[in-house]
Amino acid sequence: MPVTYTKVEKITDVAAVKEAYKPTHPGLFEVVYSEGDYNSKLVACKSYAKGEIICKVEGTTPGPKRYTSVQVAKDGHIELNSDLVFMNHSCNPTVSLDTDSMAVVAVVDLKEGDNLTFFYPSSEWEMDQPFTCWCGADKCVKSIQGAKFLSSEVMSRYFTTSHIQQLISERDA
Numbered sequence: 001m002p003v004t005y006t007k008v009e010k011i012t013d014v015a016a017v018k019e020a021y022k023p024t025h026p027g028l029f030e031v032v033y034s035e036g037d038y039n040s041k042l043v044a045c046k047s048y049a050k051g052e053i054i055c056k057v058e059g060t061t062p063g064p065k066r067y068t069s070v071q072v073a074k075d076g077h078i079e080l081n082s083d084l085v086f087m088n089h090s091c092n093p094t095v096s097l098d099t100d101s102m103a104v105v106a107v108v109d110l111k112e113g114d115n116l117t118f119f120y121p122s123s124e125w126e127m128d129q130p131f132t133c134w135c136g137a138d139k140c141v142k143s144i145q146g147a148k149f150l151s152s153e154v155m156s157r158y159f160t161t162s163h164i165q166q167l168i169s170e171r172d173a
């Protein structure tokens with residue numbers, strides 16, 4: 001895994017990006033690059049059974065809250081420094097990003113080519129770059145801003161990290 005990993009923000013030439021970026025987890029998952037802003041995605045390169053660890057989250061560095069960062073504690077954020085940064089959000093996610101065990105885990109059975117997505121508010125309390133969700137899930141929560149803006153009933157449908165559980169308890173006390 002490269003020591004410094006710079007995520008491409010706006011993609012104008014997919015072929016050039018594919019040429020320049022070596023996959024960080026070959027055989028496990030890969031980025032499907034698409035032109036434009038934030039249109040790329042991460043897909044499985046093989047099948048995974050529900051509950052299986054897809055990878056451990058390694059090579060991270062602490063940093064400020066950004067649209068690429070992941071919250072790991074009440075006041076702590078990391079950069080993933082790998083292709084995992086291309087995991088999109090879904091309100092019907094296929095994986096969990098467990099910042100307590102630092103692992104990406106399948107939450108459904110997955111086959112090759114399936115999207116790897118997680119529920120961003122599972123780890124994020126108040127996001128740097130909120131967005132309107134295009135996942136299309138039946139129970140899509142639409143406005144993705146972080147767990148702070150969702151009821152405990154909505155959050156109870158999802159895997160949640162320990163810092164988010166704690167922040168919800170404090171908010172609802």
Ligand SMILES: C[S@@+](CC[C@H](N)C(=O)[O-])C[C@H]1O[C@@H](n2cnc3c(N)ncnc32)[C@H](O)[C@@H]1O
Binds near residue numbers: 038039068
């Ligand atoms: C860390 S990037 C994920 C990879 C991103 N798709 C890309 O190509 O750069 C996070 C950004 O992707 C976009 N994104 C991810 N999941 C989304 C979703 N379900 N609906 C709308 N935008 C999403 C948002 O712009 C978000 O700030």
